[in-house]
Amino acid sequence: MQQKNYEYINIEQKWQKKWVEEKIYETNKTKEKKFFIHFAYPGVSGYLHVGHMRGFTYCDIISRYKRMTGCNVLFPAGFHASGIPSIGFAKKVERKDKLTIDSLKEYGCNAEQIKKLTDPLEVVKYFGNVYVEDYWKKFGFLIDYNRVMSTISPGYKKFIQWQFLKLKEENLLIQKQHFAPFCPNCGPVAVDKSETDISKGGSSEILEFTTIKFKMKDGTILPAATLRPETIFGVTNMWVNPDVKYVKAKIDDEVWICSKEALNKLKYQLDNVQPLNETVKGKDLIGKTCIIPMVNREIPILSGPFANPNVATGVVMSVPAHAPYDWIALGEAKADILPITIIDVKGFGTNPAKQVCNELKITSQSETDKLDEATEIVYKKEFHTGYLNKNCGSYAGIKISDIKDDVKNEIISQKLATPMREFSEEVICRCGEKVVIKQIPDQWFIKYSDQKLTEQSKKHVEKMNIYPLEYKEQLPGVLDWFDDRACIRQGSWLGTEFPFKKGWIIEPISDSTLYPAYYVISKYVNSGQIKPEEMTEEFFNYIFLGKGKPKNQVWSEIRKDFEYWYPVDINLGGKEHKTVHFPVFLMNHVAIMPQKRWPQGIFVHWWVTQKGKEKISKSKGGAEHIAQAATTYGVDAMRLYYAHIGSPFVDVEWDSEAVTKYKNKIANVYKLILQLLRVENVEDENLDRWLKSIMNRHIQKIVDAFENFDLRVASNEIFFECQKNLQWYIKRGGGNKKILNEFIDSWIRLMTPVAPHLSEELWHKNKESFVSNENFPRFNNKDISIEDEVGEYLLSELINDANEILKVTKIKPKKICIYTSPSWKEQVFKRAIQLESEGKLNVGLLIKETLSNPDMKNIAKQVSQYVGKLPGEVKKLNENDKQRYSVDIDSKKYLENAIGYLKKTFSCEIKIYNANDKDIYDPANKFRFAIPLRPAIYIE
Ligand SMILES: [Zn+2]
Numbered sequence: 001m002q003q004k005n006y007e008y009i010n011i012e013q014k015w016q017k018k019w020v021e022e023k024i025y026e027t028n029k030t031k032e033k034k035f036f037i038h039f040a041y042p043g044v045s046g047y048l049h050v051g052h053m054r055g056f057t058y059c060d061i062i063s064r065y066k067r068m069t070g071c072n073v074l075f076p077a078g079f080h081a082s083g084i085p086s087i088g089f090a091k092k093v094e095r096k097d098k099l100t101i102d103s104l105k106e107y108g109c110n111a112e113q114i115k116k117l118t119d120p121l122e123v124v125k126y127f128g129n130v131y132v133e134d135y136w137k138k139f140g141f142l143i144d145y146n147r148v149m150s151t152i153s154p155g156y157k158k159f160i161q162w163q164f165l166k167l168k169e170e171n172l173l174i175q176k177q178h179f180a181p182f183c184p185n186c187g188p189v190a191v192d193k194s195e196t197d198i199s200k201g202g203s204s205e206i207l208e209f210t211t212i213k214f215k216m217k218d219g220t221i222l223p224a225a226t227l228r229p230e231t232i233f234g235v236t237n238m239w240v241n242p243d244v245k246y247v248k249a250k251i252d253d254e255v256w257i258c259s260k261e262a263l264n265k266l267k268y269q270l271d272n273v274q275p276l277n278e279t280v281k282g283k284d285l286i287g288k289t290c291i292i293p294m295v296n297r298e299i300p301i302l303s304g305p306f307a308n309p310n311v312a313t314g315v316v317m318s319v320p321a322h323a324p325y326d327w328i329a330l331g332e333a334k335a336d337i338l339p340i341t342i343i344d345v346k347g348f349g350t351n352p353a354k355q356v357c358n359e360l361k362i363t364s365q366s367e368t369d370k371l372d373e374a375t376e377i378v379y380k381k382e383f384h385t386g387y388l389n390k391n392c393g394s395y396a397g398i399k400i401s402d403i404k405d406d407v408k409n410e411i412i413s414q415k416l417a418t419p420m421r422e423f424s425e426e427v428i429c430r431c432g433e434k435v436v437i438k439q440i441p442d443q444w445f446i447k448y449s450d451q452k453l454t455e456q457s458k459k460h461v462e463k464m465n466i467y468p469l470e471y472k473e474q475l476p477g478v479l480d481w482f483d484d485r486a487c488i489r490q491g492s493w494l495g496t497e498f499p500f501k502k503g504w505i506i507e508p509i510s511d512s513t514l515y516p517a518y519y520v521i522s523k524y525v526n527s528g529q530i531k532p533e534e535m536t537e538e539f540f541n542y543i544f545l546g547k548g549k550p551k552n553q554v555w556s557e558i559r560k561d562f563e564y565w566y567p568v569d570i571n572l573g574g575k576e577h578k579t580v581h582f583p584v585f586l587m588n589h590v591a592i593m594p595q596k597r598w599p600q601g602i603f604v605h606w607w608v609t610q611k612g613k614e615k616i617s618k619s620k621g622g623a624e625h626i627a628q629a630a631t632t633y634g635v636d637a638m639r640l641y642y643a644h645i646g647s648p649f650v651d652v653e654w655d656s657e658a659v660t661k662y663k664n665k666i667a668n669v670y671k672l673i674l675q676l677l678r679v680e681n682v683e684d685e686n687l688d689r690w691l692k693s694i695m696n697r698h699i700q701k702i703v704d705a706f707e708n709f710d711l712r713v714a715s716n717e718i719f720f721e722c723q724k725n726l727q728w729y730i731k732r733g734g735g736n737k738k739i740l741n742e743f744i745d746s747w748i749r750l751m752t753p754v755a756p757h758l759s760e761e762l763w764h765k766n767k768e769s770f771v772s773n774e775n776f777p778r779f780n781n782k783d784i785s786i787e788d789e790v791g792e793y794l795l796s797e798l799i800n801d802a803n804e805i806l807k808v809t810k811i812k813p814k815k816i817c818i819y820t821s822p823s824w825k826e827q828v829f830k831r832a833i834q835l836e837s838e839g840k841l842n843v844g845l846l847i848k849e850t851l852s853n854p855d856m857k858n859i860a861k862q863v864s865q866y867v868g869k870l871p872g873e874v875k876k877l878n879e880n881d882k883q884r885y886s887v888d889i890d891s892k893k894y895l896e897n898a899i900g901y902l903k904k905t906f907s908c909e910i911k912i913y914n915a916n917d918k919d920i921y922d923p924a925n926k927f928r929f930a931i932p933l934r935p936a937i938y939i940e
Helices: 008-021 050-068 085-094 098-107 111-116 120-139 154-169 229-234 260-269 324-333 352-359 368-385 390-395 406-413 451-463 469-481 515-526 537-545 553-565 581-592 626-633 635-644 656-676 685-707 711-731 737-751 756-763 786-809 823-837 843-851 854-876 879-885 891-897 899-906 917-921
Strands: 034-039 072-074 173-183 198-200 206-216 221-226 237-240 245-251 254-258 273-281 289-291 298-303 315-318 417-423 436-446 465-467 488-490 504-506 570-574 601-605 608-610 815-820 909-914 936-939
Touching (some): 008 656, 034 050, 034 553, 050 072, 050 601, 050 635, 120 635, 237 324, 260 417, 324 368, 451 581, 469 581, 537 553, 570 581, 581 601, 626 656, 656 737, 737 756, 786 936, 823 854, 891 909
Parallel strands (some): 034 570, 221 254, 815 909
Antiparallel strands (some): 206 221, 245 254
C-alpha cells in the first residue's frame, strides 16, 4: 500500500495550536511531586540562532519527561531585558545600520514596525513576542505561558529593589573606589565572557601597572609603566619611539610626557589631568637623560621603535639583565650600555636575559614568539628561586616570591609612581568605540568576597545536583575566586533604579540572580490579581521569608505557591554562565533566602558552534534563522538532533546534513508505525514474549538515562535501538497485533519528550487523549523473559556466523547443518562463570569436578581441552553475556521453532542436530566445536 509522506510542517503546527488552545502547559498542583526547571533567560539583543535552541530544547525534553512521570512541572520563561543590548539595537535601527534593517526586513517587518524599533522598549516588546511565538511555541515547548515576564516590568523592578534592601540588611552592600570598564560613548559597560555589552574582548582582565616617574633635567616626568616595579633597580635606559608624537599634560602639579593614547586613558583614571596643547617628537627626546626615582641614577633615553603608543604610557623602561626584549633591543641599538643584574638565581649567570636568549638562539626583536617564551622562562625562574641582590639597597636579600607589593607600595607612597590600569587585551564596545578603564570613587558593590557567604555557598554545592560533575568540582573554586561585584551603573540603561543612589541603575548580572522566585508571582501579576503598587517590602518579606501577615487572599495564595514550588530543581544554562551567572544565582539565594529555598540543581550545556569551532554569532555570519530551520528540517528533527548529536557537555558543530538525517529518521518512524498498525495477525509464542521482554529492557535503560538527564543515551535507545528490535521482530515473521499495539503504545510514549509532535500525531491514530499528558512507560519485571531474549540472541548470532562463513568461502549453500552444544558444556560454562564471580576459577579443579561424573570419563580429553579455554572465554564476557550463559534454554528446540526463518534467510535446506553424549563420538567431530550459544555450522 502507498504510504503517505510525513507532512511535518502541518502536523507540527496543528499540535502546537492544540496544546496552546487546551492550555496543557499549565501547572496542576494536585499532584504530589513537584519539579521546577527553567533556563537562564535570554537577553533581548535581536534574533536568536539555532545554537540557542539547544539548551531551551533540553529544558523542554526534561520537563516533558518529568510531567509524564507524574511530576507537577513548573517550566516558566522570561526575558532578560536589562542593560544595553536593546538600546544598542534601537540605536542601530535609528542610524539605519544596513545589516540590522536587512535582517528585520528579511524577517517580515514592514517599514512602520521598523520605525517603531528605534525605541528600546519597543525592541523588548518585539523580540519578547518573537521569542515566545516564533521560537518557544514553534518548538512545541510546554512553557507555562501564563508566567512570561521581563526584567524591566514594574513588578520585577519592585522585586529587585527589595533584594537590594535585603542585601544591605545583611551588610552585603558596600562602597569603595573602583576602576570600571567605560565606553566614552555609552558609559559603563560590562566586560565578561557573555559579551552582553561589548563586541570584542570578553575575556580581557584589568591589569594593574605601576607607572614610575622618571624625571628629566627640566623637571618633566617621563612615566614608564611596569608589572614588575622591583626591577627599577636594574633600569639602564629608557626607550621612546622616535616616530611617535608624544604629548604633554599637567597632572596634579607635574608635567608628564606620554603618548596621546596613554593620556586618553589616564584622563579616566587619575584626578586633575589637564592636557597641555603641546607635543614632543619622540626623536627629540633621544639622547637626553633622566633620573631613576628612589635609585637616583642618571640614564640615557634611547630610540626604541618598538615602544607602542597604545601600550601603557608609550614609554618603556629598559632592564636588559632580566627582560629578554630589552636585552635584544639593546644589542640591536648597538648602545654601549652594561646590563645591571639585580636578581640572583642559582643556575643563571650574571645576565639571565642574555643566557636564555642565547639558549633559544634569539637574535632579533622580530622573533616575538621566542621572546615571549624567554620572558616566561626568566620570569618563572626568578619568581620561584630568585633573590634581590646588593644592587637593590634595603631590599637586598629578599626572595622575589616574597616581595609582593613592597617596592610598589614604597614608590607609590613617596609619590614617585602611580598605578595605571590596562586591559590585558583590547575591548571594543558594541557601539564600536574602544573601552577604557574609569575611576569611580564611591562605587557600590555586592560583597561576594564575604567569608560566611562564600563558605555557606560552597557547603551547599556539595548537596546540589550539578551536571556535569566536572562543574560541581570546579564550582567551589569559582566561589572562592569570585570577588566583590560592582552592581550599579550610571547612564541610560534599562533596568531597576538602585534604591540607595538616585539615577544609578542596577547592572544586568546583579538583577538576574534570584529571578526564578519571581516566576511564582508573575502569574498573578499577568492576570491582574496583584498590582505592582501593592508589591512592597512587606509583601516580599511575607511571600519569600514568611515574615508578617498576608494582607489578603491573593498574598496567601502566592505564599502557598512559593512554598510549594521553591526551591528551583534545575537551572539550565550555557557554559558561558559557569563563572558569572551560576555563582551569583547561588550566592544571592544563600544570602537572602531561608536555607530550604536554596537551589537544588544546575545543568550546564555546551554550545552549538559553526565550522571552525567558533561560537555562532550573526556578526560572523552564516547562522540559520530558527523559524526557517524549523520548516526546513522540522521541529522534531531538530529536537532529536540536539538530544542525540553529542553529549550535552561538548560543543557540537551545526551540520545541516546531520539534521537532514534526523529528519529522515522521524519520517521513517512515522511510516513504520503506520505500517505496523495494519499488519495481519500472526502469533509466535517465543517471539511475542521476546518483543515484550525487550521493550521492558528499553524502558529500563531509557528511564535510567532520563533520570540522569543523559538525553543522548535516552534518545539513542528510543530512536535507534527500539526500532532495530522492532524490525527484527517483523523480519522474523512476528505480527501479534495485541503485542505490537502494546509495543507501539509504549514506544510513542517513550518518544514524546524528544519528538512530541510526531508522537501526538501517531497517538491520535487510535486514541483521543494527548500523549503529552500520558504517563511515561514503566519497567515491568514480570514481562521479562530471559529465555526468549537468549533464544533470539542465539538465533541472530548464528545467522551472523553463517553469513560470515558464506562470505569467506563464497559457497552457495544447498544445505546448512547446525550442531548445538552438548548439555555438559553448558553446565561447565555456567559453573565457570559462577566460580569466576567468586574469584575461584581454577582449571585443574574444574576438570576434576567435571570428570567426577562417570559418564564424562570417556571424553576426558575433550573435557580438558574445553575447560582449558574457559578462563579466557569467561573473561571476555560482559554482564549481559554472563546473564545469557547462565540461563537454561533448549537451543535445539528454539532453533527448530525458527527453522522457517532460517530457511527463508539462507534459501536452502536446514538441519539442526543436538549433541547428546552419544553424538560426541561422531566421526566428523562436528560437535567438538559446538559451544553454548555458538552452535557449530557445517555448510554443504
Ligand atoms: Zn559604546
